[in-house]
Amino acid sequence: MAETQTAAPPEPEKDERVREMSRMRKALIRPELGAICGTILVFMFFLGIASDSGMFAAEGIINWGTVSAQFAIIAVGACLLMIAGEFDLSVGSMIGFSGIIIALMSVQWGFPVWFAILVAFALSLCIGALNGYLVIKTGLPSFIVTLAFLYILRGLTIFIAIATTRKTIIGGVKDVAEGDPIAWLFGGKVFSGVFVWLADLGLVGTFVAGPKAGLPVVEGIPMLMIWAIALIIFGHILLTRTRFGNWIFASGGDAQAARYVGVPVSRVKISMFMFTAFCATVFATCQVMEFGSAAADRGLLKEFEAIISVVIGGALLTGGYGSVIGAALGALIFGVVQQGLFFAGVESSLFRVFLGVILLLAVILNTYIRRMITGER
Amino acid sequence: MAETQTAAPPEPEKDERVREMSRMRKALIRPELGAICGTILVFMFFLGIASDSGMFAAEGIINWGTVSAQFAIIAVGACLLMIAGEFDLSVGSMIGFSGIIIALMSVQWGFPVWFAILVAFALSLCIGALNGYLVIKTGLPSFIVTLAFLYILRGLTIFIAIATTRKTIIGGVKDVAEGDPIAWLFGGKVFSGVFVWLADLGLVGTFVAGPKAGLPVVEGIPMLMIWAIALIIFGHILLTRTRFGNWIFASGGDAQAARYVGVPVSRVKISMFMFTAFCATVFATCQVMEFGSAAADRGLLKEFEAIISVVIGGALLTGGYGSVIGAALGALIFGVVQQGLFFAGVESSLFRVFLGVILLLAVILNTYIRRMITGER
Amino acid sequence: MPDANTAPLIELVDIEKHFGPVIALNGVSVSVKAGECHCLLGDNGAGKSTFIKTMSGVHKPTRGKILIDGKEMAFSTPRDAMEAGIATVYQDLAMIPLMSVTRNFWMGREPRKSVGPFKFFDFAEANEVTMAEMAKMGIHLRSPDQAVGTLSGGERQTVAISRAVYFGAKVLILDEPTSALGVRQTSNVLATIDKVRKKGIGVVFITHNVRHAMAVGDRFTVLNRGKTLGTAERGDIKAEELQELMAGGQELAQLEGSLGGTV
Amino acid sequence: MPDANTAPLIELVDIEKHFGPVIALNGVSVSVKAGECHCLLGDNGAGKSTFIKTMSGVHKPTRGKILIDGKEMAFSTPRDAMEAGIATVYQDLAMIPLMSVTRNFWMGREPRKSVGPFKFFDFAEANEVTMAEMAKMGIHLRSPDQAVGTLSGGERQTVAISRAVYFGAKVLILDEPTSALGVRQTSNVLATIDKVRKKGIGVVFITHNVRHAMAVGDRFTVLNRGKTLGTAERGDIKAEELQELMAGGQELAQLEGSLGGTV
């Protein structure tokens, strides 16, 4: 027939059906495809130029792994929030705020560390909820509301720290955290035994001098990584396998349509603001527990880094589309590039240039992929 | 009739017509109304608490006037761009970049200052155009594209500065700018005579010591202010009184609709990106010429400050609505609050808290006003 | 007019709805019986959408009663109304284009299976049901993962309708489902309405097109300026009369003359 | 069919338009004469919008000729088409709600007055003309500064149409202007089309509603799957035939039976 020959579609969906996609291709075309390609490219690149620098030895892997894990923790929160159609510029300030709260309460005011941590989580969840409430209630773009909180929280953090301790950096948390029932959850290292065993096998190097001579160079997996992996798995399952995940997509895709079929959009969005705040606080707590100190300037510009990871991972800035795995890969790319440039000995100020270029390339690729999937124009 | 009594509208527009607005009210309800109220409130506040601190003496006025003028210069660019439906996060990095280019070319490489300034303007206009081109061409949100340039430009600035001079600060521009034909346009002061006369009348204080003894404490109006006023007038007229202004509104209101009636939307948007870059470069050049040095960290976070001024001034983040006068008032509020808190002796970290709160209140007020004007829901 | 042979599924009595100074509804009463298609007609701004949004729990009525199976109910969210068996399909807002057909179909009422203490979205079942229901309506999907954005307007409406029917709606509300559709798509939607009605579901159908209303409607209610102008049974009223009623009867005569016939 | 008593204002010959692999138009020829209303009908996705976008310079045809007053032209932007006298009113995209009526009315063709070397938007004239033109169409504005967002759908269409007419369009294209409108608003728009036609302007009117088409159309072209099914003159064809043609003739019989009459 003439129609089939010319491939002129009577209705678009029929036409789509003509071009049956192969199983392979269908499996490949997913939001995180861009990030997967990016990850492969980045690894190939650094394997090529920095493989003899120790970047891919156990110690090097833990090195960029930790940095990536940090990004991943905030990226998971930002990703789910972005898919729910909002975003949060106050993540960085929240990190500073939570850290100072913990240090202040435990070191300065003498509360037990577990209590300080709980209070920090409670406070930040409240602030997250307030962010969400304001966005929902006023109908203002989340850009503005959370920008206001970026300033408010940072200001409060510095003010509180100075007003109570005359310092903006509060140390000594490690001492008070000794033996605390939950502090190790954030600052500890696990699987030390495995590394000792690997060192015995010669797969991991050992210290040759100093007080640690004979111990493996890698002490263990930092809890930060465990948190990152846990949050990624949690976020991924929540998003793709649960009812709530469907609501997240729906709220971001079209809040009104979702509301009309009974999705509690306000609740979904507010919870996602709270989850983002939760992730920021996990980040802050891990940092405080690992380094034993909190400073008012922690977390500067982290909101952008989270958003960049998420966007590299294929999520749509306007909501309704994206994947946690993608965001995690985005964080991995971010971390590997940042650390890799050091291993490769590139002038470190060029890192920002690389980052900008990668961001641009990634979103262009992602846009192309998304159009293929959704038939968007 | 029953209908008129119950005020049930058969068609919405009829109903609107019933509630005829008074002339007065109509004249008042405009985009910048919120900013006007804000300005009055802010001035009343500081007149109340800081009137004896020298804030409203000639010297104090020049002080917060200059700061406000600085904000205004970038706010005008950001305002027109925002009304055209886009925004630019790379303003701050552009300021750093332009400054370093000027200092590098004139001090380090020995080009005449006027040539360095021209090159800086040319470069930044190109980058602005590239920003715009990428946004138009890829259809990506300007948030992403300009975020990439935020990083790329800042990275380049630091890299260039360190690679060529091993420092991130380049001084000595004042010496090479001596007698330059256009440098005074950015760094000079005008109306010195007026102030001498005012000082003679005793209305302005005079220096009491040093080589300047006897001269008025205010030397003149800095060119920065002249630039700010010129840009505000230019922007206001462009926006409200010209064909191009109508196109700016149209491009931001609904790019597709505008395109279909023949408005060259791409051209409009790209020019606005270029204009924003132009304003950033004016800012940078004034700074370099006034202070004689450029540093790689200049302009940090200025993009947010510009956006905040514009939003306080009543513009809509999503485009199509706003006013240059409003943005200028937003910049004034910003400047007065920032400097005023110093005059009032408030702990400076609280400035951010104030700023955040003002931002939130301003947008809520503005949203309310906008709904009244446009019948938006 | 009140035909009492079957009790109405849902009855709205004297509904008023004010938005600040605007009185969008000023005493509207409508009832829907099982298996009937009740057409709601009226000018732009007459209050049709506001009325059905009140019915489906989006707006709370300022005054008036909602009776379901004779019992008074108050909906505070769309969910409440859905649980009471009222499903609504909005013209533009029926579907989320970026999401898959399955996700859209189940949106808000996802089936779940338990794995240990956790409950997960049961995709196996969801996909199967979706494909089956779509097939019943005559739509053959490439795969249940297909994004709704790749469907045509008529197909989207059909997905939305079949979703509502599947979830056991007793009353199905359709707000201008046919306004952007071509003749064939319209016929499909009207045929779907017909099918749904035959299952004993009450349908509320909003349209500006008298022909479409006449094609499937059993009763016709015309709104004007937030008030009911009256309800008529099929056969009691002719298309021309209905048309005149909708336009408020004024000024149209001369237009009709120059243009010829009903529009 | 080719009725040669007046030369066509615009003639499109064998237009083809491909979007990548999609062939949206596959040889469509349509001509518009002065003072006639040419209706373009067809199913969803038939290519109507694509066709008129080609006509108004939004898309460049992949193949085919556009003749204006017999001369071949190529439009590269909507502006070119406007300058050649072709004005288009899109259903949703006609107006920008946040802008005032005047600004919308003149958008893209702002009147200017010179002050010294500068040229400014001449608001005095613009406002006056806008008010006058609106009044001619029967719309009385509160003030020319009123935001378009406060107008009703029908009023917006009318502003868009009167804008096109005022700017001396020789051909006015309307893409589904009536689909969301109530009966009265529709009558208004149809009456406006009638007025415009009587001024000697050629009108291209796209609709899914056969009644609307029959009310004002002089000629009817039905598109199907990117091809012309044929063009008929008013009086040569009945509503029922047109309807059948639009739907492609298939499967409808049984629907029609159960639903009764044309939809």
Add this chain to the structure above:
Amino acid sequence: DGERFVLVSHAPDSDSWWNTIKNGLALAGEQVGAEVEYRNPPTGDIADMARIIEQTAASNPDGIITTLADPDVLSGPIQNAVAKGVPVIIINSGTPEQAADVGALMYVGQPEYDAGLAAGQRAKRDGVGSFLCVNHVVSNPVVGERCRGFADGLGVDLGTSMIDSGQDPAEIKNKVKAYLLANPDTEAVLTLGPTSADPTIQALQEMGKAGDIYFGTFDLGTEIVKAIKDGTIQWGIDQQPFLQAYLPVIVLANYQRYGVLPGNNINSGPGFITKDALAKVEEFAGEYR
């Protein structure tokens, strides 16, 4: 009594080192019964700092204490303040000559470049030939001078030895690790303050290099003192910021009251703090030391 002195710094809001300054300032104000204020540009932008100095001058204080982070930018506003009759004391950054040029009463502090140079010379004496400089505020023009001075003191080229570490502790730590893994023959580490020193200490400890690698730092803090004690850090350069804030207030107060003025500049540093005699330092590190 009741004079008003304002200290204007170039540090961003959250720079922790300046707390010592603030505390010294407050203490001196209390002791002499003067009103003291601390001001700074929130993002550390020196151009903004110039405005703050202008603003301070406009508010007619009895004395201004400020840094000369960038003489190009700041000399104008400072000269104007001086010309207005406001006594100015330069602290911290800048050199005594520059302070005299702008008409300041005196200079209290330790020029950044010189301090770096002294540190570099000391390191050279200790046999160091290559180093890593961890710069946590690479875009800040003042602090980086220390690295430049250090390189010149060692007599090596700065090259890529200065890294842009960012301010996030985990990033700093891992960047230091990455650099040292990639450049295992690095002989010394120089950090520019507690922000970069604390994570670097951890990095070295985790890499088992603590104590092996030559490690010097600027400015003291709780963790730094601990590290000096356990031998991870060889020395910390203390420019005694407390004095930089405390002394000018005392000097200005007495200058205003009795017209007395020391005849010379005061060098508050550089003092190399080593393992010996740490007790007081330890007690007050980060607060008054």
